[in-house]
Amino acid sequence: xxxxxxxxxxxxxxxxxxxxxxxxxxxxxxxxxxxxxxxxxxxxxxxxxxxxxxxxxxxxxxxxxxxxxxxxxxxxxxxxxxxxxxxxxxxxxxxxxxxxxxxxxxxxxxxxxxxxxxxxxxxxxxxxxxxxxxxxxxxxxxxxx
Amino acid sequence: xxxxxxxxxxxxxxxxxxxxxxxxxxxxxxxxxxxxxxxxxxxxxxxxxxxxxxxxxxxxxxxxxxxxxxxxxxxxxxxxxxxxxxxxxxxxxxxxxxxxxxxxxxxxxxxxxxxxxxxxxxxxxxxxxxxxxxxxxxxxxxxxx
DNA sequence: CTCAATTCCTATCATACAGGTATAATTTAT
DNA sequence: ATAAATTATACCTGTATGATAGGAATTGAG
Numbered sequence: 612x613x614x615x616x617x618x619x620x621x622x623x624x625x626x627x628x629x630x631x632x633x634x635x636x637x638x639x640x641x642x643x644x645x646x647x648x649x650x651x652x653x654x655x656x657x658x659x660x661x662x663x664x665x666x667x668x669x670x671x672x673x674x675x676x677x678x679x680x681x682x683x684x685x686x687x688x689x690x691x692x693x694x695x696x697x698x699x700x701x702x703x704x705x706x707x708x709x710x711x712x713x714x715x716x717x718x719x720x721x722x723x724x725x726x727x728x729x730x731x732x733x734x735x736x737x738x739x740x741x742x743x744x745x746x747x748x749x750x751x752x753x754x755x756x
Numbered sequence: 757x758x759x760x761x762x763x764x765x766x767x768x769x770x771x772x773x774x775x776x777x778x779x780x781x782x783x784x785x786x787x788x789x790x791x792x793x794x795x796x797x798x799x800x801x802x803x804x805x806x807x808x809x810x811x812x813x814x815x816x817x818x819x820x821x822x823x824x825x826x827x828x829x830x831x832x833x834x835x836x837x838x839x840x841x842x843x844x845x846x847x848x849x850x851x852x853x854x855x856x857x858x859x860x861x862x863x864x865x866x867x868x869x870x871x872x873x874x875x876x877x878x879x880x881x882x883x884x885x886x887x888x889x890x891x892x893x894x895x896x897x898x899x900x901x
Numbered sequence: 902c903t904c905a906a907t908t909c910c911t912a913t914c915a916t917a918c919a920g921g922t923a924t925a926a927t928t929t930a931t
Numbered sequence: 932a933t934a935a936a937t938t939a940t941a942c943c944t945g946t947a948t949g950a951t952a953g954g955a956a957t958t959g960a961g
Contacts, residue, residue: 636936638936638937654938657937658938658939668938670935670936670937670938671934671936671937672933672934672936674936674937675936
């Protein structure tokens, strides 16, 4: 019952991009220094975010990444689901194909469905802009975090 | 972001005991047949439950396990936390010793704390008795599930 | 007392995933 | 051209998960 580092780091990376959302491209090197995550690991994470259309990339010198939309148009849930897959607590609640044989008469299923719902509702209630606001508030306008 | 089979099976096992809560001891063999889980795997799970004082065991012929308290005195959260550890979404939120170095100025921490709270509040809002009611309702008094 | 049922204890094993490193190819701005 | 950056791929190590298995110890019933 844990969020993996990929999901956590993705959130911090998107937050970093939101705090430096000037329109210019931000290099992974800069993000790496601010966040204390190796460039190599960030590459793996940002590749997924780019494929999902969450960030735009620019190759070459002065290249890097920037947000594809405005910070208020991402929820934390959007970002986490891209990295972690759906946020359902058990496999039975994912796509129907690999449906559990007991599902028709599984009396615990509604309980798990309820848990999946509160989790997804919560993470979708927080936007990237709100996280950025929180970061600016805590850092007193020092966006290095 | 998944509950492991240990947690899921523990819940089904406790539910099975609740549905057969006659005061007599229930053998793992019986539970195994009803739940489709091997006796050997059930042993591992019930050992944890017994150490936590959630079930009482009786050795020897006609031995087995029974609930230590009434079904309404367990929450699903009690059972899951015993098997899964605390249900916090990230390690930073566990015991203070291995505290993250960034925690003092981590602007994402409140978000994760909020997620941990909705998860724990939800699982603590459902009792074993309520799960048993649901099972009896769905099975029409056939407690085999 | 003995036997059978059952808990208890300790291994073992395969697989998957997490977390991270390394190397090299390709693209682009200047 | 060349430097900086992305992109792709492959590899590595450790740990957790999801089981299975063998056997010892305990107990109740006959």
